[in-house]
Amino acid sequence: MEKDIKFFTNGKRIDGRAVDELRNIKIEVGVFKRADGSSYIEWGGNKIYCAVYGPREAYPRFLQKSDRAILKCRYNMASFAVEERKRPGPSRRGVEIGKVTQGALEPALLLENFPKCMVEVNIEVIQADAGTRCAGITAASVALANAGIPMKELVPACAAGKVDDKIVLDLCKEEDNYGQADLPLALLPRRNEFSLLQMDGDLSEEQLEEALDLGRKGCLEVYEIQKEALKKKYVTEDVANE
Amino acid sequence: MSSVLSDIKKEYMISLLKNGKREDGRGLNDMRDLKVDLGIVNKAEGSCFVQIGDTKVIAGVKCETGAPFPDTPNQGVFTTNAELIPMASPDFEAGPPREDAIELARIVDRGIRESGAIDFQKLVIKEGELVRVLFVDIHIMDYNGNLFDAAGIAAIGALYNTKMAVLDEEGKKTEELMPLPMKKIPVPCTYAKIADSILYDPSMEEESVMDSRITATTEDSGRISAMQKGDVGSFKKEEILDIVRRSKVRGDEVRALLKEKFSEMR
Numbered sequence: 001m002e003k004d005i006k007f008f009t010n011g012k013r014i015d016g017r018a019v020d021e022l023r024n025i026k027i028e029v030g031v032f033k034r035a036d037g038s039s040y041i042e043w044g045g046n047k048i049y050c051a052v053y054g055p056r057e058a059y060p061r062f063l064q065k066s067d068r069a070i071l072k073c074r075y076n077m078a079s080f081a082v083e084e085r086k087r088p089g090p091s092r093r094g095v096e097i098g099k100v101t102q103g104a105l106e107p108a109l110l111l112e113n114f115p116k117c118m119v120e121v122n123i124e125v126i127q128a129d130a131g132t133r134c135a136g137i138t139a140a141s142v143a144l145a146n147a148g149i150p151m152k153e154l155v156p157a158c159a160a161g162k163v164d165d166k167i168v169l170d171l172c173k174e175e176d177n178y179g180q181a182d183l184p185l186a187l188l189p190r191r192n193e194f195s196l197l198q199m200d201g202d203l204s205e206e207q208l209e210e211a212l213d214l215g216r217k218g219c220l221e222v223y224e225i226q227k228e229a230l231k232k233k234y235v236t237e238d239v240a241n242e
Numbered sequence: 243m244s245s246v247l248s249d250i251k252k253e254y255m256i257s258l259l260k261n262g263k264r265e266d267g268r269g270l271n272d273m274r275d276l277k278v279d280l281g282i283v284n285k286a287e288g289s290c291f292v293q294i295g296d297t298k299v300i301a302g303v304k305c306e307t308g309a310p311f312p313d314t315p316n317q318g319v320f321t322t323n324a325e326l327i328p329m330a331s332p333d334f335e336a337g338p339p340r341e342d343a344i345e346l347a348r349i350v351d352r353g354i355r356e357s358g359a360i361d362f363q364k365l366v367i368k369e370g371e372l373v374r375v376l377f378v379d380i381h382i383m384d385y386n387g388n389l390f391d392a393a394g395i396a397a398i399g400a401l402y403n404t405k406m407a408v409l410d411e412e413g414k415k416t417e418e419l420m421p422l423p424m425k426k427i428p429v430p431c432t433y434a435k436i437a438d439s440i441l442y443d444p445s446m447e448e449e450s451v452m453d454s455r456i457t458a459t460t461e462d463s464g465r466i467s468a469m470q471k472g473d474v475g476s477f478k479k480e481e482i483l484d485i486v487r488r489s490k491v492r493g494d495e496v497r498a499l500l501k502e503k504f505s506e507m508r
Contacts, residue, residue, distance in 0.1 A: 032384040033296040034331050047283065049383060051329040074328060074336055079379040080286035080302025088323055088379060089338060122329040124381065126300060127283045 005178050007164040014175065015044075019168045020214060022158065022221055027139065027229035029146050035122075037147025039229070041139040044172060045129030050139040051122045052147040058118035069114035073102040075136060077125040097133045098123075104137050104157065104186040104196035110150040119149055130176040131159050137186050137196060142226050146233070154226045157186035157196055158218035160211040162203060167210045169218045183211050187219035252436070252451040259439040265447055271488060273443040276496065278395065278503050280403040288404030288422075292396040294443065296386035298330075301396035302379050303422075305406040307413050310366070310373040318365020318374040322351035324393055330385040349430065349470050350380065350394045353459030357428035357467035359398065364423035367413045374406075376422070387446035390457045394430035395496060402427075402504050428467050429496045430459040431489035435475055440485060442492060456482065458489040462497065 007014060017023070023044030032038040035051035058064040075097040079088045101123065111119070121144065123136040134157035141155040161171040163179035171182060181201025188195050194212075203211060255265060262270060274295030283289035288303035310317060324347035326334040339347070354360065365374035378400060380393045404422045407415035434444035434452040444452060454475025459468040466486060471477065477485075 032298065032329070033386055034384050035329065045284065049329065051384075053328075053332050056332070076327060076336075078283075078300070078302060078381050079323070079377065080283055080289065080304050082285055085304035085306060085377055085379075088325055090336065120328065122327065124327060124329050124383070126381070127285050129285075 005174060007175065007179070008166070013163075013168065013172070015172050019166060020217065022170045022218055023172065025222065025225050027142055027225060029142055029229050029233035035143075035147070037143045037145070037149070039139045039143040039146060041135050041142075043131065043135040043138070044170075045127060046125070046132055046135045047127035048132060048135050048139050049124045049126060050136065050143040051124075052119065052140070052143045052149065053122075054119035054147070055114040055117035055149070058116055063118070064116040067112060067115055069111040069117040069119055071102050071106045071109065071111060071119050071121065073098045073105065073121040073123070073140070075101060075123045075125070075133070077128060077132070081125050081128045097136070100196055100198065101133065101137050101140065105140060105144065105155055107195050108141070108151050108153050108155045108188055109144065110152065113150055119144070119147075130171055130173045131184070133157070133196075134159050134184050134186070138222055138226060142229055145230055153188060153190045154223060155186050155188060155195060156219040156222035156226055157184065158215055158222050159184040160215035160218065162201060162207060162211065167207060167214055169214050181207075181211070183208075183215060185212070185215040185219060187216055187223070189220060189223050248451055251447065255448065255451055256437045256439075259436060259441070264441060266445060270439065270441045271492070273492065273496075274445070276395075276499065278399055278499065280399055280503055280507055286400070287406045288400040288402070290396045290399030290403055292392045292399065294388055294392045295445065296384060297388060297392050298384040299389065299392040299396045300381045300383060301393070301400040302381075303400045303404045304377045304379070305404070306375045306377070307367065307372055307409070308375040310370065314362075315370035316366055317362035318360075318376065320351070320355060320360060320362070320376045320378075322347045322354070322378045322380070322397065324350065324380040324382065326382050326385070330382040334382075334385070345470075345472065346389055346393055347380065349390055349457055349468065350378075350397050352468040352470075353394055353428045353430050354397060354401070357426050357459065357461040357465075359424060359426040359428050359461070360401065361423035361425055367409055367411075372413045376401075385446070387449050388432050388443050390432045391430050391443060394428070394459065395500070398427055398429070399500060399503070402500070403507065426461045427497050427500055428459050428461045429493040429500075430457050430468075431492045431496075432457040433485045433488070435477065435481070440481060442488065456485050458486050460486075460490050460493040464490045
């Protein structure tokens with residue numbers, strides 16, 4: 001995968017960022033009428049919508065759990081989201097991302113409040129530009145809040161990685177494709193625990209520690225953006241002026 | 243909706259329609275607010291976001307090359323696909339396109355194909371061997387009635403928005419970009435029939451109680467390029483002609499808005 005690319009110029013990355021700098025992130029809350037909760041995120045060149053349905057009765061029925069709701073997460077990419085047209089429909093990659101997304105979000109939710117129900121998260125990538133799973137989890141957590149699903153905390157996500165033997169935050173496309181390691185993370189900020197952890201590439205133990213620290217810092221910045229987006233939706237002007 | 247509830251709702255709607263009124267205050271010929279945004283996805287060669295009321299649809303165009311169909315060696319290939327993704331409604335499920343999605347895609351496809359909107363002969367790179375293959379993919383994001391018009395407008399918008407790579411003689415992409423050879427702007431207009439009333443741009447509530455619907459696609463000169471009756475009910479000849487007449491007027495209005503958007507683009 002490695003290619004002869006100049007990843008750093010005068011200490012700046014390909015897209016002009018510092019090693020610990022996120023791309024621009026913008027989150028909108030409540031973008032769809034039909035869904036119980038929804039959000040839209042632009043993260044660098046990523047454009048992702050998320051819709052949440054539920055809690056409602058779980059089906060097929062054998063999936064029901066008598067003591068809690070189940071969380072279904074579906075990650076899908078539009079055929080026109082990438083350079084080469086992606087065949088529409090489910091892919092193995094999408095199924096896996098749906099599964100790790102569920103694992104990342106579920107620990108923050110109070111699903112025990114809704115036995116035999118399901119909560120569905122739909123993540124739709126309209127434009128992909130590296131880091132869609134982290135952006136998707138970030139958006140999904142906000143959409144779950146918008147749907148009024150009780151939760152202990154929001155879940156921000158962000159990737160760290162390694163390019164040119166340096167640990168960097170939030171890989172861009174070139175860094176993702178030709179870099180040395182990718183470490184997507186989701187954080188439960190109040191518990192200070194990671195609920196998404198994947199890694200591919202090559203890291204030493206020291207580098208892993210550095211990447212986890214940097215990723216945590218990135219997640220906390222994303223967390224602030226999530227909170228701001230929700231406040232913007234719900235705080236009325238009167239309250240804001242007080 | 244349960245049948246008892248929908249019966250009550252239907253009677254309420256019919257009583258309103260007798261006075262030429264609709265639940266959301268529109269007249270029989272009124273469209274909800276239409277919003278069109280072009281070029282929202284940079285990775286796609288062309289893209290278009292369409293909002294009709296609360297219905298939201300995104301269409302994207304991808305251009306590839308491939309072999310032509312044996313019976314049309316001197317024409318490019320054009321494929322339309324629609325996905326009713328679970329995001330858009332609690333009733334949509336994941337999986338391969340079902341009946342509704344296939345019908346939707348085919349109505350949009352016919353409207354564009356049959357109107358001659360695209361000059362397919364200009365999509366040939368080497369006759370009988372290599373042609374452009376166009377994919378229009380339609381994503382339904384928020385379903386609140388009348389997907390046909392939203393999807394049709396989004397598809398034609400995305401095609402006009404398309405900038406594809408100029409190809410060399412072997413069919414390799416060059417740096418230069420060119421628009422698609424577009425000639426016409428077909429616009430679908432969908433009408434629902436509830437009792438004896440025919441209303442334009444049905445909302446989700448109206449669709450849930452309608453007896454039947456017709457989508458008529460007209461192009462710039464006022465000619466009809468495609469029609470489709472859907473659902474169970476039936477139409478009188480006069481009703482069909484009435485729908486076609488009304489489609490031309492409404493179609494021209496939508497076309498005017500699209501033309502404005504297309505000219506802003508250049």
